[in-house]
Amino acid sequence: MIVAPWFLALSAAIAMFVSGGMMTGPAVSDTQEPHAARLIDGKGFAARMTQDIAADVSAFYDRHHITPGLAVVLVGNDPASEVYVRNKALQTHRAGMRSFMHMLPATTSQKELLGLIERLNVDPEIHGILVQLPLPAGLDPVVVTNAIIPEKDVDGLGVVNAGRLALGLPGIVPCTPLGCLLLLHHYVGDMRGRDALVIGASNLVGRPMAELLLREGCTVTVAHIDTRDTASLARQADIVVVATGVRELVRGDWIKPGATVIDVGISRVTLPNGKTRLVGDVKFDEAVKRAGLITPVPGGVGPMTIACLLRNTLDAARILVEGPAR
Template sequence: MSATLIDGKTVAAGLRAEVAARVTAFHAKTGRRPGLTVVLVGSDPASEVYVRNKGIQTREAGMRSDEIKLPETTTQAELLAVVQTLNADAAVDGILVQMPLPGQIDTQAIIAAIDPAKDVDGLHPVNAGRLAQGIDALVPCTPLGCMILLDKAGVAVAGANALVIGRSILVGRPVASLLLAANATVTVAHSKSRDLPALCGQADIVIAAVGRPEMVRGEWLKPGAAVIDVGINRVPKEDGKTRLVGDVHFASAVETAGVITPVPGGVGPMTIACLLQNTLTAACFRDGIDPKSL
């Protein structure tokens, strides 16, 4: 068997186009454009590239995009003051503080300080709690992207046995909640789980988000399973350079899975696209508009 590849680039491009059309409708209805502000502390090269791409795609979708760059030496109090200013700014619908933050700053304290209504990363405890209870909430972007990819691939989630490998607040826990809300039977595995290959062998859907290069082997998988690989790991090549691989051993998994996301080009492109959707959703909620009506 050779799995069908789920093209995240194509799906993300379609979602961005859809968001852009809905932003036009939002602007026609309200006279304003949704606004996203990204805060970057320090000069991590990967974060700078990511923030730049967010800005480009936000503007292409017809939204306002602002960036606040702060020095590596920024204190927690200074960053909290910036967040509070953005919370009070009526022109800002979405606030995203780029992670990771320097060691002197408590990441959880910053997340908790963001207005839940503007928390387009979906990490605030209020949004996490609403998601866990099945109430409308701003959902973390990568888990939301995983669910969209499953839907676009025609995967029947309701009634399926779904295995989530990883329990982080960024991916594992929220994607498990989304799968439960979609009526899957969900197992969450982690570093203490016994006999992970056996768990994989029972799963109709496997979402790998553990951060270990090529850990999930093809021979572990149930034939025909849907595999969503969230991992992005840089590993050395023989020539001294590096390459990107996922948490799934793609070469063996593609022979057993029914559908599978590649790395790169699978889940990654969905994250910014879902961020744009979350920003529009936040703007709609703030203006009392049903996002589905646009």
């Protein structure tokens, strides 16, 4: 079974986006407080990634007269998911790829959903398939995700790609952890010997993020719902990646001075004046005073997730059309 190689999803991406003088350093505001952490500019990084991906898509078309196609499936009418899916479609078009949207009602049966995935699996115009999670009640996300053939599993969540990641074999890497790693490579550099804490053990982010950090030579700890004293673990960590879905869980005094903080979470809160704003899983106003580097919310990890989805789709198209790299 052929899947997109690890070095296509990671090493080549790092070489392309981190080297070559494209980015010479993190963007830091001149008005930033003297003792505040430097902000990790995920939005700018992702925009430059997308530009380079668009150039690669054009070169791919010149070679094969084929435009990579990404199919995104959304079941139900969750407003947040609808906005996110439409943004994915917009970014796909900006990168010069084709976007195929499948908006299904919440009443869709598992049999109907699996039938659609089966058709997409054999459609030569589709090189990547993504089913937006979470799914409505009654649909099994494990069964649905694993119905996507590994070659088109551009979210890297199927058991084949997840197993290959765990074993250090070629495979498609989940988009959000890959985006976090690319930011760490650019802003931190060599991570060998660093103490890293991943807060959250989901299959979507936490577990694959821990595997990626292990590959970088970090000493990795994973904190989860049963961890007794996550704050103490965080105070020892050089790198903290937080993906819990619990808004502002991590407080400033959890952060080791000078540590790098990657905040994957995003939640919308209502302010006393009735307006809303987005916050992460880290109490930013506190953590920014202790960290050395930190991702803002929004503008940090979110744009990187979509950029890595585009990169995975192009890599999948290369494998499906050109065969595995040798």
